[in-house]
Amino acid sequence: METQFKKIKITIGVGLFAFTMQSQQIGNGLATGVGDFTVPLLSGTYCALNPTGTLPENDWQHLFVVRHPNLNNNYQLQIASIISENDKLYFRKLAAGDATAVNPKWHELATRGKNNFIGDQTITGNVGIGTPNPSEKLEIYNSDTTPAVVSLKSKRNDLSFVDVGRISAKQESVEIARIGMPRAGGTYMGYLTFWTKADNNGDLTEKVRIAENGNVGIGTQRPTSKLTVAGDINSREVRVSVDAGADFVFEKDYNLPSLEFVDNYIKENKHLPQIASAIEMQNNGINLSEMNIKLLQKIEELTLYTIEQNTKINELQKENKRFSDIEKRLEQLEKVRK
Structure with missing residues (x-):
């Protein structure tokens, strides 16, 4: 077959650039098969199956x-597509001599609708996903009733503690705050960590953790309760929910310890009955709810002791008055006899 050559002027526009080149139609103009x-490759069109x-x-x-x-090098701009998808295009540039250079x-x-971007991408301005007029560096809008979801995924799947994703705040190149999303080793249980730095020259340190079981730690990485704080707490008001109070002290069948028993117990143990010792509090801490109920119990017991003492005082006062009356009558009798 006689080979015919026909010069064609082709203009290609990609993004914001355009270029004009001279190419040739070879043979019947169909793509050449290569492996x-x-x-x-020379400038032209080619096709292949899994080359x-x-x-x-x-x-x-x-x-x-x-x-x-220049045929002495291998600088190429390649644009390719697969036959089975009509709307998917790829491009790359090859270097001189070595395709991997x-x-x-x-x-x-x-x-x-779906694109795969490889390598570093630079975008100047705001980015809008689902919105044509983003007002922030990244703005996501979902026009239907489902929530707008941002998903961070990590391919790493070993048994170590992995930081699956993080949100980092930087001042220029210096990281000043971070939210980490690690995964507990060997599991698919995750937790959140919040990091800040206290001074310009210091390092980021973890300040708050929400553990995989829902416990929150402030100043500690091992929260053992719903809220564990390693430090002071200043608050205008603290509300503690309790299952029961201490009003059982006022029931008729309550066995109020005698003051003699309390006196002997204090002399022997150096603390009130049913109240932990100072050493126990130092070693184990205190349950605020339980301690408040126990303190209220002791106050109510003290109230009963006070009432009992007041009753006895009133009885003694009455007896004293009787004795005083008798004494006065005796004095009068003595005066009559004289």
Whole structure:
């Protein structure tokens, strides 16, 4: 077959750039079959089934090549697509002599609903997802009733404690705060960590943790209760919910300890009955709810002791008055006898 050559002027516009080149139609103008997309190909169109240097998908592929006019090197701009998807395009640039020397990976052009971007991407201005007019550096809007979800995923799957994702705040190049999302080793249980730095020259340190079981730790990485605080707490008001009070002290069948028993117990143990000792409090801490009820119990017992003492005092006062009356009558009798 006689080979015919026809010069065609082609203008390609990609993004914000355009270029004009001279190419040739070879033979009948159909793509040439090749087995390797990384070899020094001449400018033109090619096709292959799973060639070397193939696209991410395995299929029949089309390749468009713009080759440097100097045949002693292998500078190429390649644009390719797979036959089975009409709206998916890739591009890459090959280097002189070695296809892996400069950017050998394929980069997907944003031409469809789903795109795969490889390498560093720089965007100047605000980014809007689901909105044409973003007012922040990143603004996400969902037009339907489902929530707008941002998902952070990590491929690492070993048994160590892995920071699956993080949100970092930086002043220039200095990280000043961080929210970490680690995974507990060997499990799919995750927790949250909040990091800050106290001074310009210091390092970020973890200040707050929400553990995988829901416990919250402030100043500690091992919260053992719903809220564990390693430090002081200043509050205008603290409300503690309790299951029961101490009013059982006022029931008729309550066995109020005698003051003699309390006196002997204090002399022997150096603390009140049913109240932990100072050493126990230092070693184990105190349950605020239980301690408040026990203190209220002791106050109510003290009230009963006071009432009992007041009753006895009133009785003694009455007896004293009787004795005083008798004494006065005796004095009068003595005066009569004289």
